[in-house]
Amino acid sequence: xxxxxxxxxxxxxxxxxxxxxxxxxxxxxxxxxxxxxxxxxxxxxxxxxxxxxxxxxxxxxxxxxxxxxxxxxxxxxxxxxxxxxxxxxxxxxxxxxxxxxxxxxxxxxxxxxxxxxxxxxxxxxxxxxxxxxxxxxxxxxxxxxxxxxxxxxxxxxxxxxxxxxxxxxxxxxxxxxxxxxxxxxxxxxxxxxxxxxxxxxxxxxxxxxxxxxxxxxxxxxxxxxxxxxxxxxxxxxxxxxxxxxxxxxxxxxxxxxxxxxxxxxxxxxxxxxxxxxxxxxxxxxxxxxxxxxxxxxxxxxxxxxxxxxxxxxxxxxxxxxxxxxxxxxxxxxxxxxxxxxxxxxxxxxxxxxxxxxxxxxxxxxxxxxxxxxxxxxxxxxxxxxxxxxxxxxxxxxxxxxxxxxxxxxxxxxxxxx
Amino acid sequence: xxxxxxxxxxxxxxxxxxxxxxxxxxxxxxxxxxxxxxxxxxxxxxxxxxxxxxxxxxxxxxxxxxxxxxxxxxxxxxxxxxxxxxxxxxxxxxxxxxxxxxxxxxxxxxxxxxxxxxxxxxxxxxxxxxxxxxxxxxxxxxxxxxxxxxxxxxxxxxxxxxxxxxxxxxxxxxxxxxxxxxxxxxxxxxxxxxxxxxxxxxxxxxxxxxxxxxxxxxxxxxxxxxxxxxxxxxxxxxxxxxxxxxxxxxxxxxxxxxxxxxxxxxxxxxxxxxxxxxxxxxxxxxxxxxxxxxxxxxxxxxxxxxxxxxxxxxxxxxxxxxxxxxxxxxxxxxxxxxxxxxxxxxxxxxxxxxxxxxxxxxxxxxxxxxxxx
Numbered sequence: 126x127x128x129x130x131x132x133x134x135x136x137x138x139x140x141x142x143x144x145x146x147x148x149x150x151x152x153x154x155x156x157x158x159x160x161x162x163x164x165x166x167x168x169x170x171x172x173x174x175x176x177x178x179x180x181x182x183x184x185x186x187x188x189x190x191x192x193x194x195x196x197x198x199x200x201x202x203x204x205x206x207x208x209x210x211x212x213x214x215x216x217x218x219x220x221x222x223x224x225x226x227x228x229x230x231x232x233x234x235x236x237x238x239x240x241x242x243x244x245x246x247x248x249x250x251x252x253x254x255x256x257x258x259x260x261x262x263x264x265x266x267x268x269x270x271x272x273x274x275x276x277x278x279x280x281x282x283x284x285x286x287x288x289x290x291x292x293x294x295x296x297x298x299x300x301x302x303x304x305x306x307x308x309x310x311x312x313x314x315x316x317x318x319x320x321x322x323x324x325x326x327x328x329x330x331x332x333x334x335x336x337x338x339x340x341x342x343x344x345x346x347x348x349x350x351x352x353x354x355x356x357x358x359x360x361x362x363x364x365x366x367x368x369x370x371x372x373x374x375x376x377x378x379x380x381x382x383x384x385x386x387x388x389x390x391x392x393x394x395x396x397x398x399x400x401x402x403x404x405x406x407x408x409x410x411x412x413x414x415x416x417x418x419x420x421x422x423x424x425x426x427x428x429x430x431x432x433x434x435x436x437x438x439x440x441x442x443x444x445x446x447x448x449x450x451x452x453x454x455x456x457x458x459x460x461x462x463x464x465x466x467x468x469x470x471x472x473x474x475x476x477x478x479x480x481x482x483x484x485x486x487x488x489x490x491x492x493x494x495x496x497x498x499x500x501x502x503x504x505x506x507x508x509x510x511x512x513x514x515x516x517x518x519x520x521x522x523x524x525x526x527x528x529x530x531x532x533x534x535x536x537x538x539x540x541x542x
Numbered sequence: 543x544x545x546x547x548x549x550x551x552x553x554x555x556x557x558x559x560x561x562x563x564x565x566x567x568x569x570x571x572x573x574x575x576x577x578x579x580x581x582x583x584x585x586x587x588x589x590x591x592x593x594x595x596x597x598x599x600x601x602x603x604x605x606x607x608x609x610x611x612x613x614x615x616x617x618x619x620x621x622x623x624x625x626x627x628x629x630x631x632x633x634x635x636x637x638x639x640x641x642x643x644x645x646x647x648x649x650x651x652x653x654x655x656x657x658x659x660x661x662x663x664x665x666x667x668x669x670x671x672x673x674x675x676x677x678x679x680x681x682x683x684x685x686x687x688x689x690x691x692x693x694x695x696x697x698x699x700x701x702x703x704x705x706x707x708x709x710x711x712x713x714x715x716x717x718x719x720x721x722x723x724x725x726x727x728x729x730x731x732x733x734x735x736x737x738x739x740x741x742x743x744x745x746x747x748x749x750x751x752x753x754x755x756x757x758x759x760x761x762x763x764x765x766x767x768x769x770x771x772x773x774x775x776x777x778x779x780x781x782x783x784x785x786x787x788x789x790x791x792x793x794x795x796x797x798x799x800x801x802x803x804x805x806x807x808x809x810x811x812x813x814x815x816x817x818x819x820x821x822x823x824x825x826x827x828x829x830x831x832x833x834x835x836x837x838x839x840x841x842x843x844x845x846x847x848x849x850x851x852x853x854x855x856x857x858x859x860x861x862x863x864x865x866x867x868x869x870x871x872x873x874x875x876x877x878x879x880x881x882x883x884x885x886x887x888x889x890x891x892x893x894x895x896x897x898x899x900x901x902x903x904x905x906x907x908x909x910x911x912x913x914x915x
Contacts, residue, residue, distance in 0.1 A: 251875060255882050255883070260621050261826075269867065269875070273868050273871070275864045280574055513689040
């Protein structure tokens with residue numbers, strides 16, 4: 126920027142047209158998306174695309190991913206990259222298993238939160254206090270957490286009733302909500318296979334049947350985090366540490382304190398994500414299965430924002446749940462949906478003048494369409510790659526729209542600027 | 543600073559980390575009701591068995607290759623977390639390639655070279671995706687390689703199935719085993735039931751090459767310059783994008799070699815479900831522990847694999863073998879923290895030295911001397 130004696134700097138800059146959409150536009154978009162799914166279901170006969178059972182599985186799969194994504198959001202908004210989410214989740218699974226089998230699921234959830242928070246504290250201590258590279262500390266946590274929990278598991282669970290060397294005794298489930306009349310009524314509509322109406326009924330039924338209280342808690346946590354980060358003084362300070370720590374420091378913000386708080390909250394949230402896998406089941410070695418990384422991907426997909434992150438988690442959870450539940454070629458039909466989505470991306474990018482990116486999207490869209498029409502099913506192993514491949518696509522095709530916190534990953538040293 | 547002081551400051555961090563790791567594991571043992579002496583005696587006693595020593599060296603060979611692959615990236619501030627996916631995909635495809643029927647007719651030397659080349663090519667290609675995304679779209683290599691690791695896992699799960707690139711054998715699924723002549727002989731060690739991997743020479747060669755490229759070539763100089771200061775590298779005419787792509791490709795090619803000792807020197811001569819995983823992350827730890835130094839990484843690779851190889855003996859003392867992982871993790875944490883502390887201490891020392899000379903010059907009243915410093 127050059128300092129010129131422009132006579133106009135005092136004039137207010139022309140307000141850019143707001144890029145955020147109103148609530149009505151979102152409803153419209155959701156309806157359009159549902160229309161797409163309904164159409165594809167009608168064309169391919171893959172009823173599971175919107176069946177209540179598949180949606181239920183998707184919600185169950187999306188919740189831990191969303192919590193892991195939320196963990197990433199808290200940390201990265203304060204300027205600390207957290208790739209140790211996976212390890213902190215592992216700590217959470219152990220806490221949930223150890224306390225859960227003895228004192229019930231809510232005790233397990235609480236201990237998962239504590240264990241995760243301890244992992245977060247360790248990360249904060251290394252990165253904020255000692256200025257260790259964020260990625261290195263994250264990798265170290267991912268190395269140490271599984272070893273540490275397995276060590277303790279062997280000591281604590283081997284002789285516990287129903288436990289083993291690599292697993293805890295079973296942990297009971299939390300309360301699951303089913304809205305009595307509604308669920309059955311929606312079920313009858315769903316069975317009628319009416320275009321669009323049955324699809325909507327299937328999704329609503331999936332969301333109102335056998336819904337874990339923990340899932341509701343997760344959704345509330347995401348809303349709460351969004352509110353705290355964007356609408357409170359505390360949140361503003363946390364975000365200022367992620368955008369411009371030295372500017373924040375000059376305004377009297379105790380950057381180190383806020384970073385510590387945010388990274389500890391991040392660890393606690395990751396611990397909750399781990400607890401989600403344990404409650405109703407048990408602690409098992411290796412049960413996180415890379416969900417911490419998927420959560421990270423969901424956060425990037427959602428452009429470091431809670432709403433976008435939740436959408437990413439829903440999408441990845443959907444592909445994950447679909448894979449568990451699939452019987453009638455629903456996964457295969459997803460290829461067609463991907464193709465349509467990419468065409469939309471291409472049109473949007475070309476309208477903004479990004480012709481190369483638009484063309485690349487079109488080529489990939491064509492490839493997935495060809496893939497769809499030339500095969501009869503999509504192997505499950507490849508579907509597990511979908512969240513990662515989609516995130517790579519988003520980063521490759523729309524990186525100009527992504528904006529991470531400006532000082533994310535940079536090492537902050539008090540008073541050194 | 544004197545040379546000996548510089549040396550001690552460099553060695554202080556890893557030694558300090560070792561001590562911290564030792565203290566923490568002792569505390570863990572005491573808190574969980576185990577006898578630390580028994581545990582350490584069991585660990586140390588394992589090395590009386592020649593087989594454990596040979597296994598240590600063999601595993602260290604693999605670890606060292608992974609560490610060099612990571613270190614190439616580190617030297618220019620590139621974080622190749624993707625070594626893990628790169629070596630597994632490379633080993634799997636190279637194993638399928640080397641097990642192909644058409645290979646049997648070729649001379650042995652050619653088969654080995656082709657297999658190694660295939661592995662390097664696959665590793666470089668997989669890393670190349672991240673390099674391409676970084677150079678053209680500015681995508682962080684950390685995130686893209688994390689994604690590529692997971693995609694590699696999925697791809698391997700897909701390809702490693704009967705009817706695709708693998709065959710079923712009992713409970714295991716593996717690529718067509720390499721026939722005789724396609725793999726390498728091992729070296730007999732008297733008194734040991736394990737044999738020494740011949741690819742240890744390849745690892746030595748890679749280490750030597752790493753040292754030579756970094757310290758004796760323009761390319762290596764450009765890598766280091768870019769890592770130290772991107773802006774000054776650009777100012778001196780280095781194309782950062784080209785350096786990113788070539789360093790990433792090189793790192794991926796070396797990562798491709800990581801699985802080769804196991805494939806060509808191991809017992810199964812195939813890529814199976816039991817193929818060692820996660821070595822890419824071990825490589826990161828070893829590169830950090832050895833400070834990206836070609837010799838330092840030899841020691842850290844040996845230390846890491848010695849802990850791994852002797853861990854089973856802990857069971858004799860009634861201690862879960864994961865104690866070793868705790869030890870390694872603490873060591874890693876302690877060493878990176880110690881490097882930071884030493885770095886700051888060194889800065890303070892330098893500042894003091896400068897202040898002293900300035901003060902001395904001022905009292906003698908010689909302005910030229912002040913300027914000369």
